[in-house]
Amino acid sequence: MAQQERGVRTRRAILEAAAVAFAEHGYTAATVADILRTAGVTKGAMYFHFDSKEALARGVLEVQTEQVLPEQEIKLQEVVDVAMAMTHRLVHEPLLRAGTRLSADPVAARRHRGGAWPLWGDLLTEFLTEAHERGETLAHVVPREVAELVVGALNGVHLYSQLETGLSDVEARVSTLLRHLLLSIARPAVLACLDVAPDRGARVVREVARMPASA
Template sequence: MTQQARAVETRAVIIRAAAAVFTAHGYGGTSMADICAAADLTKGALYFHFASKEALALAIVDAQHQRAIALGDELLHSDQPGLEVLLRLCFELAVQLREDPVSRAGIRLTLESSSLTAPVVTPYEEWIAACDLLLRRAIADGDVRADTDVEAAARFISPAFTGVQVVSDVLTGRADLRQRVIEMWSFVLPSLVVPERWAVLRTLPQEMADAWG
């Protein structure tokens, strides 16, 4: 293995170990010594890759965000119905949060970013923008009401999902997140969907959950 390949592998080991510790103890409850122990590395090796705990936390936030962006990139630019894509993204992100330790840590660190030098806002801004784009596509598709306040709806849907997954994490470790997202959309959809399309779209949350949740 080359020196560069070893460096890449060590960095990945650090991020995975740090993700587990941050998820368990939060930003304030985690020290670099904790991460060294979890990664089975010396402090020198850790600081060679990350100059501070904040730098490591931000690397995890970025890794989580890149996973989420990769999830949505192809769908955002596809010709699939906007409303269907929006729900699918929510359910696929729910799967990431249940199954991927780095995603769980990244979300927790984003929520705790007031402890960092500067709050992490880009993930929120980009998901609100994605919601906005997909709602406008859904209006063009004839699924969402043309008089919908798209900006307000986008600002509501993204934080609503954030709140649902946070409460699910606190109460059940996200074991019930799939059902909670179904419920969220069951309440949101009636305010968005064109009445003539309701008979077809009313089952969309369950269908998306069955396919992707």
């Protein structure tokens, strides 16, 4: 058990070192040697968890969608929560920032079929399909189309904020994006009940931290 915990911590340390290297040098220029040095682990320890730079990139990308958020009475609130929690974590977790960068890196994206974006697209399509079936959305909404639109626009706003202000205003920018987009997605009665405040992500992430861990 202690050994298993140590394994989890080592795996995380390697992923965080990879994230730093990818963010600093870009995917192509980052080397496994850099990553080993930053993580302070041996080559053998790294290859036990990840057998290539590609596997490291895949690991960094998968961190983005592994967090499960609390269910909400309105399904569209869960769409908002996914976007806002991801945005909040982006500010505080270098691992998530690296994933965003990797998804926009031409070489990494070719090797990993669009990075994390298709994973987000599938997740939001599922939520929007359920919202649509429950009658929360306007008649013209096509769930897959809107899901991919939200993922694209959200990542674009993340990149813009990262470049312009180092993410210091990213939660306000995403709140603005969602307020605008939801006007063309949600029925008015649903719209009035949604919480799209800039600090929504922080509150959802705190709630997750208080949830009992599942088996």
